[in-house]
Amino acid sequence: MAGTTVSEQLKKYIQSMHDQGVLDYHFDHVKALQNEENPGFVMEVISMFSHDAEAAIANLTTLLNSPVVDFAKLISFVHQLKGSSSSIGGERMALACRQLRQACDNMDKESCLQIFERMKQEYNALRECLNVISQMERSIIVAQEQDPNVPSAF
Amino acid sequence: MAPGEANSGNGGQILKPFTFNEIVLRNRLTALVVDGDNFCRLLEQGILQAYGLETQSVDNGDAAVELIASGAKFDLILIDMLLPILDGLEATRRIRAMGVRCKMLGVTAFSGERERQAFLAAGVDVFVEKPLGPEILIPILRELDEQYPSI
Numbered sequence: 001m002a003g004t005t006v007s008e009q010l011k012k013y014i015q016s017m018h019d020q021g022v023l024d025y026h027f028d029h030v031k032a033l034q035n036e037e038n039p040g041f042v043m044e045v046i047s048m049f050s051h052d053a054e055a056a057i058a059n060l061t062t063l064l065n066s067p068v069v070d071f072a073k074l075i076s077f078v079h080q081l082k083g084s085s086s087s088i089g090g091e092r093m094a095l096a097c098r099q100l101r102q103a104c105d106n107m108d109k110e111s112c113l114q115i116f117e118r119m120k121q122e123y124n125a126l127r128e129c130l131n132v133i134s135q136m137e138r139s140i141i142v143a144q145e146q147d148p149n150v151p152s153a154f
Numbered sequence: 155m156a157p158g159e160a161n162s163g164n165g166g167q168i169l170k171p172f173t174f175n176e177i178v179l180r181n182r183l184t185a186l187v188v189d190g191d192n193f194c195r196l197l198e199q200g201i202l203q204a205y206g207l208e209t210q211s212v213d214n215g216d217a218a219v220e221l222i223a224s225g226a227k228f229d230l231i232l233i234d235m236l237l238p239i240l241d242g243l244e245a246t247r248r249i250r251a252m253g254v255r256c257k258m259l260g261v262t263a264f265s266g267e268r269e270r271q272a273f274l275a276a277g278v279d280v281f282v283e284k285p286l287g288p289e290i291l292i293p294i295l296r297e298l299d300e301q302y303p304s305i
Contacts, residue, residue, distance in 0.1 A: 028171070028172035029287065029288070030197065031171075031172070032171070032204070033174075033197075033200040033204055041200075045193070045196065045197070048192060048196065049193050052193050078263075079236050079262075079263040079264065080191055082284075083191055083194050083234075083262075083263035083284045083285075084194060086263070086284055087193065087194055087284055087285035101264055
């Protein structure tokens with residue numbers, strides 16, 4: 001059955017993301033919150049994470065492009081990104097956020113700019129991973145709607 | 155390295171699916187989640203609910219203080235340090251000044267010693283770097299559950 005195949009593919013994909021260090025065990029906690037009453041929870045969370053992260057990144061871009069950098073405001077957005085990326089299991093992005101916070105504490109604009117670029121790369125990698133997961137989750141839900149015997153993703 | 159294992163982020167270990175069934179609480183504990191970030195608030199509430207807690211949430215420190223002042227009681231308050239309108243440190247101080255003695259768990263994205271000392275001085279019982287995980291929560295929930303007498 002197509003849904004069974006996608007469920008197995010999803011498990012293997014998440015495992016491979018763990019193996020590559022893109023996701024850590026916190027993503028498993030997020031996945032475990034999905035249940036029959038809320039089968040789209042993972043997709044909802046991924047969408048919320050991406051939306052909020054991109055808004056924060058846009059704000060950071062504006063702040064870093066300013067002639068005089070407001071490091072206090074920078075730190076508040078870095079906090080947000082660190083909290084959300086670590087909560088969804090994006091370990092490498094969270095590490096980049098930690099390094100960016102240190103650069104902000106040192107009020108080192110050049111360092112902030114370099115680390116920010118790296119953080120965006122980590123975000124892009126994480127987002128790509130999460131998008132694949134979200135698409136698979138959607139496929140499973142569609143398959144279940146067509147055939148209730150299809151195993152769920154959780 | 156064992157055959158089949160990759161040189162990978164987690165050592166190539168096959169991870170078992172995680173479930174929230176390590177503990178079964180005897181009592182219906184209540185928790186207030188105070189976090190200005192929508193995403194984190196959703197997850198924190200979700201995790202507490204998965205363990206069987208009844209939860210409410212607010213997105214700023216002022217709303218938390220008002221809710222407590224209105225008489226709402228909780229077994230556990232989970233409060234972020236960085237909050238809009240009224241920050242987590244001041245909100246914690248005001249909640250404690252009202253005589254609230256429930257367990258307060260201070261969370262933050264960055265757990266430096268400075269932050270830890272400040273949050274503990276403000277009145278939280280436990281200081282945790284996000285994300286909140288079972289290794290932190292389970293002992294706390296067991297302790298809270300045992301405070302209620304057995305039937």
